Amino acid sequence: MNTMKHRRHLLATGLVFLLGTALAPAAPVAENWDNHCAKCHGADGKGQTKVGKKLKLRDYTDAKVQAELKDEDMIKAIADGVFDAAGKEKMKAYKDELSAAEIKELGAHIRKFKP
Numbered sequence: 159m160n161t162m163k164h165r166r167h168l169l170a171t172g173l174v175f176l177l178g179t180a181l182a183p184a185a186p187v188a189e190n191w192d193n194h195c196a197k198c199h200g201a202d203g204k205g206q207t208k209v210g211k212k213l214k215l216r217d218y219t220d221a222k223v224q225a226e227l228k229d230e231d232m233i234k235a236i237a238d239g240v241f242d243a244a245g246k247e248k249m250k251a252y253k254d255e256l257s258a259a260e261i262k263e264l265g266a267h268i269r270k271f272k273p
């Protein structure tokens with residue numbers, strides 16, 4: 159077995175991977191919403207999906223709900239997830255899959271559901 163060749167191959171693979179991660183453009187916020195959030199919160203933010211109804215999600219098109227939500231709390235919920243009093247996960251944390259900028263954009267995106 160040619161270890162030199164093998165090592166070089168590994169190195170190249172690592173490099174391609176690193177470059178790919180660094181150069182991959184952040185997904186547009188609407189795309190992130192559709193891919194990660196809409197299945198629960200709904201494409202329209204109303205939370206009227208099968209899962210959303212079960213979880214009793216808030217309606218982001220409701221002005222009262224919007225008034226109750228604070229930007230920093232929304233960003234924290236998206237980044238760190240949401241847990242109930244017993245520590246059971248209600249919504250998972252997204253900080254490992256989405257950048258801080260993407261999370262901030264999603265917070266702003268939720269504001270756009272306001273009537």
Ligand code: HEC
Binds near residue numbers: 199214216233236248
């Ligand atoms: C598995 C279903 C699910 C997915 C997917 C999901 N959420 Fe949630 N989300 C929840 C639940 C459940 C809560 C907690 C509601 C509560 O406290 O009663 C929540 C809460 C939130 C909150 C805090 C404000 C509130 O309504 O209580 C924000 C902001 C939020 N989600 C945004 C997002 C964003 C952005 C995404 C996509 C990156 C996302 N969620 C994906 C289920 C989900």
